Amino acid sequence: MALYVYAITGQSHPLDLEGLSGVGSEHSLVRAVVSGSLSAVVSDISEEIRPKRRDLLAHQEVQERLMRDGTVLPLQFGYTATDDLSVEEVLRKDSDAFLATLERLAGCAEYHLRASQNEEQLLRDILLDTPEARELNERILAGDQDPQLPMALGQLVAAEVERRQDALAAGLAEALLPFAREHSVRPASGSDFLNLSLLIPRDRIEDFLTAESNLAREIDGGVECRLNGPLPPYSFVQ
Structure with missing residues (x-):
């Protein structure tokens, strides 16, 4: 099953995702994929996601929940990945850049x-x-x-x-x-x-x-x- 990716956070983020449902008709629960010092916030999808009002609002709700509790690197609407392993690979490959950006945006x-x-x-x-x-x-x-x-x-x-x-x-x-x-x-x-x-x-x-x-x-x-x-x-x- 493919993944919809909302954002990237650091290890200090509390990742309070309880009760958050993601984009798509199945309303899958939002969860985290962890790799080292980074986490990607994702939900499972089984369809092509288009910018419908409900999905745009769901995307923004996840961003706002994450931003409330800490620094976040928000992804634009529509970013997808094939599976958890592919997300983990990106987090590992670009970890230095992601961590530097998180530090630059901290507290803002x-x-x-x-x-x-x-x-x-x-x-x-x-x-x-x-x-x-x-x-x-x-x-x-x-x-x-x-x-x-x-x-x-x-x-x-x-x-x-x-x-x-x-x-x-x-x-x-x-x-x-x-x-x-x-x-x-x-x-x-x-x-x-x-x-x-x-x-x-x-x-x-x-x-x-x-x-x-x-x-x-x-x-x-x-x-x-x-x-x-x-x-x-x-x-x-x-």
Whole structure:
């Protein structure tokens, strides 16, 4: 029978897995495969696991239970192995790397910050604050038929949006990075201009949350900050 693998922990982790059922239709109990100083948290599966809501929640529940009691190397959803022996082999082969990563992540949790900006307010501010953009817009509204005007205005506004949002992203990161042991910046998507993951030591979490809350409250320009955490440190497992 194949195995679904949730995470890797060190020997000091209590591995309180009682009552946890895993992914898949059979709801197999979650258990540990031990090799030396490492354990892999697994459950038996007899089917291909797809990202259905129930299985995603089961995966996350295991991660959260493990994170509650100690340091964990969470695996992304969908990682499988053929059997216990293959898992033990991986633990033995890469034990030094796994142990080093566990030490690096010890006592930390991940927080994930996304930020977006109200587009209408941003455009109004640009037209108000940028004389050249305001002049081009006024000429268009007055009926100027120059075909170059809309393109010129669009290019100017796009450049100004990028400049302002880059500055906002840098300012947010600069204010919060002192609380983090490590951080990871990924490309923002949709209306977001910031996608930032932070590895926060547990003894700094309260100060970090206070700083983020104050920052979100004080920042203007229609900016919305969305903070998620504490999370298993997915972004920092290499």
